[in-house]
Amino acid sequence: MPIFTFRPVFGPVLAGVVAVLCVAACVGLVLADDIENLVRTVPLLLFFSAAAGALFWQPHIVIEEAGITVVNVFRTYFVPWPHVERIDTRYTLTLFTAKRRIPVWAAPSPGIRGAIAIERSDVRNLGDSAYGAGQSVRPGDSVGTASGQVAFVLRQRWEALRDAGALDSAVVDPDALRVSTHRVTIAVLAGLLAAAMLGLVL
Numbered sequence: 001m002p003i004f005t006f007r008p009v010f011g012p013v014l015a016g017v018v019a020v021l022c023v024a025a026c027v028g029l030v031l032a033d034d035i036e037n038l039v040r041t042v043p044l045l046l047f048f049s050a051a052a053g054a055l056f057w058q059p060h061i062v063i064e065e066a067g068i069t070v071v072n073v074f075r076t077y078f079v080p081w082p083h084v085e086r087i088d089t090r091y092t093l094t095l096f097t098a099k100r101r102i103p104v105w106a107a108p109s110p111g112i113r114g115a116i117a118i119e120r121s122d123v124r125n126l127g128d129s130a131y132g133a134g135q136s137v138r139p140g141d142s143v144g145t146a147s148g149q150v151a152f153v154l155r156q157r158w159e160a161l162r163d164a165g166a167l168d169s170a171v172v173d174p175d176a177l178r179v180s181t182h183r184v185t186i187a188v189l190a191g192l193l194a195a196a197m198l199g200l201v202l
């Protein structure tokens with residue numbers, strides 16, 4: 001089973017654009033010799049840059065033989081295949097387990113405009129677990145969307161394991177599903193936000 005990694009293309013680009021704009025603002029204040037405003041606004045600009053990195057660069061999903069790693073803004077989840085009970089794309093790609101609902105920030109479902117642009121060919125041959133009553137399917141399952149692309153790969157592999165009996169015979173170890181909190185990310189964002197607020201007040 002080859003490793004599949006998905007990170008939306010626009011994420012790193014948007015994070016890079018925000019970082020460049022923040023640097024440009026600092027350079028502009030330096031060239032204007034406005035050191036007082038530079039000192040006051042640097043923490044705020046750093047916060048915007050760090051927040052953009054956390055929101056748009058960091059989230060991704062890795063699908064491999066042992067399971068699925070979901071990296072969101074504040075938490076990372078490792079979900080072994082036997083824990084996956086359902087894959088949904090109602091608002092964003094979401095993994096359902098017996099005790100958890102794990103959203104995948106890297107794969108949001110399309111909005112109204114995106115849903116209108118979906119063609120019939122985008123929702124064909126998605127795998128039996130993608131279809132509801134009357135062969136209905138969600139817009140987020142379209143392979144032309146971020147959520148649909150990842151859901152298609154997930155369902156292909158999950159259904160193959162299911163049909164091979166690998167999930168039925170597997171013993172579900174509750175401790176195998178691991179969750180880790182991004183404490184450094186939270187601390188950095190909180191510290192920069194506090195410094196930014198202080199700089200604006202003083």
